[in-house]
Amino acid sequence: MADIKKLVSMLKELDDLLTGCMRCGMCQAQCPVFAQTGRETDVTRGKLALLSGLSEEILKDPEAVNEKLQRCLLCGTCEANCPSGVKVTDIFLRARAILTGYLGLPPTQRLIFRRLLTNPKLMNNLLSLGSSLQGLFTKDADSVIGTSCARFNAPLIADRHFKKLASKSLHSQTPHKDTPSGKSGLRVAFFPGCVTDKVFPQVGQAVLKIMEHHQVGVFMPPNQACCGIPALSSGETEVFDNLVRQNLDLFAKGKWDYLITPCATCTATIAELWPKYYGDKMDAVRVKELADKVMDVSQFLNDVLKVTPKKAASPAKVAYHDPCHLRNTLKITAQPRQVLAAGGKYAAAELPGGPSCCGSGGSFNIKHYKLSDVIGRKKAESIAATGAKIAATSCPACMLQLSDMLSKSGHSIPVKHVVELYAESL
């Protein structure tokens, strides 16, 4: 454990960012965690105050502060609505890195990050082994949504209704792709992201089908590494750097116009966090190039390929959930709805109460499942209240959470990615 003075001096670097908070407390209206607990340490203002307290040595327990800091979904809703424009995500990610550096991660988590996450081949092999064994430990929960639950008492799974690992991941179905641009004259690099690859390969296949239909060439190199957000949000900056570097090298091997992903989180990470947090500043040009060219798949379809809604006689309602990373970070809300309606069969139904976080938040779901569960169940109820028979979103991580919540709350509403629904029509 490092010297506490050093911790304080590192936290002092956040001082300029922290003083921007005027403690107006308007973040209370936005925070999904605070909405459940009503506690100041669960809302942004409180967390910023804790970080200030630590850096001013009023508080002397970094572990307690870190624990509170982890109780955040990083959904960015507070930041998008902050009157003072406080860079909340930036502060939290930097603070997590500083505190993780000081406190260290639990050994298992560190092992997963350092040995597994940074080695895509090993991770793929291990998970495909896991995929073939998971039937032994799980049973079906809801056949419409396609969820399973634990067969035996398993603390890690708890009462989750989860989507199983796909029996054949996207990378084993389609190990790589390198097709020339067709009539469109465009070529995209395709970054499916971990959850698409391992749980929802059909989302990846939908993207490939759509690109083929629109005659867009695809460059999808094998052994893609994770976008790095799990490592970064846990404060493991070295692992994050390693992952970014692997991807930079991989995608440098092809020529393409846009980098597309079907994952809101991956898109936001590559666009916003890679340029900001990648440690190797010598590589800034390469990072910026990717960050400038990355696009959410709906954004690409709508803004570049000009796919627009088709008039349908009586479109089926689809409850659309805005992933936080699209809505708050990238301000992308119209395009997925356009793509949804572009197939000529569906129309987006808006959720009562407006958009809000589904409660997934990546590792938040693992560390604070109870809270994640309460937030998610509300979301499930609002989806059910639309009367739609299908739910759709633009982020595989949200898909996992929505499936769990809809399945557990007894609403047998299947969860799809908007590109799956669009691909149906082609």
Place this chain on the structure above:
Amino acid sequence: MIRDALKNEFQRIVGKDNVMTEPDELHAYSYDSAVLDQTQPAIVVRPENSESLGQVVKLCNENGLKLTVRGAGTNLSGGTIPHPGGVVCLTTALDKILEINEEDLYAVVQPGAVTAKFAAQVAAKGLLYPPDPGSQAVSTLGGNVAENAGGLRALKYGVTKDYVMGVDFFDVNGELIRSGGKTVKCVTGYNLAGLMVASEGTLGVFEKLILKLVPPPAAYKAMMAVFPDVMDASRAVAAIIANKIVPATLEFMDNFTIRTVENFRKAGLPVDAAAMLLIEVDGHPAQVEDDAAKVESICKDNKALSVRVAKDDAERNAVWQARRDALPALARVRPTTVLEDATVPRSKIPAMMQALDKIAKKYDLTIGTFGHAGDGNLHPTILTDKRDQKEWHRVEAAIDAIFEEALALGGTLSGEHGIGLAKSKYLKNEYGVGTINYSRRMKSVLDPNNILNPGKILGPLLA
């Protein structure tokens, strides 16, 4: 530190999960929205029902524990900053809307109910709860009543006190005191509900509030008038009222604020204008048409460079977006934002504006001013950096000067933020020592151990 035995008692009353004593938890309740020094409580409790709320108050009194009740902590005068080593009692779990009565036009709520959520539920029933403080998205109704919060609609519709029909509260012994009621007329006993409004948590702890509702206006029209001179804008304000028109909202922005907002939003605001008035009239459609036309011509008669009348909801929203942007835009200029609410008779707005200008120059500070011109409630907003000690001293001196000026013009220390800790030192300048003594005597009887939010409004009491 609080004794273990007491901590156990609190846990017995509100449950283990609702008692917080860890240093980080206490730290998170050591401040509110006011730019004042933090002070830590010894314990934070979060009752989930009114019985336990009453028991918490009683336990505090029996043990001489200083009690500060806190809702959303948006207080701008330090009213929810706890007494060092005292108890913070959260109302965030007491947030129920118990009744919205459409026949008799009242609602019953718990003190922790959030203002905007309540207003939305009232609106869903086709009624209106007019008080709309800037913090309404998070502020609680208990806090609104305790501070007598205002808002943009105060000119025509009044402030929170005009909507309080009854307040049930716990006295220091944990006894439930009932006051006011659900009838439009009610003169039973002392007007204790009136006494509780603006008492800032120093006289009792709210258990339940009965609030008045009104029918919403059938129509409204918003407009934006631009003036070459603050004096012209002020004359227009006076002329509108003199012509017997009471707009729902009549807001003012000075040149600095206009420029800052334009820089922030790029909405095409007139950056050369000395002042802007944002006006909304509402009521019966025919009257709205009539009033809007009159307001427009009054503004023009008072040298308005232009008057833009919103043609539809989108344009109306654009008018109000400019006003909503005032604070966010100003807040981004410097790290620390000191938002004051010195209030003067509306005829004195030009004099106050001139005074603010002088104060900004004298103390070498940046002050942006916007606010509720119609009711004389200005928000001079000092943009500074609290870490710069020299500058901060000048800020403190400037704040003194602002209040001195407001009082000299026949105004008041606070239009809507309350006195709290921040302005208690100026109180005698407004009301005199006699008033303070009277108030202190009253408090000393109702709260002999001085446990209820001590130090707020009346300053430190001598034992």
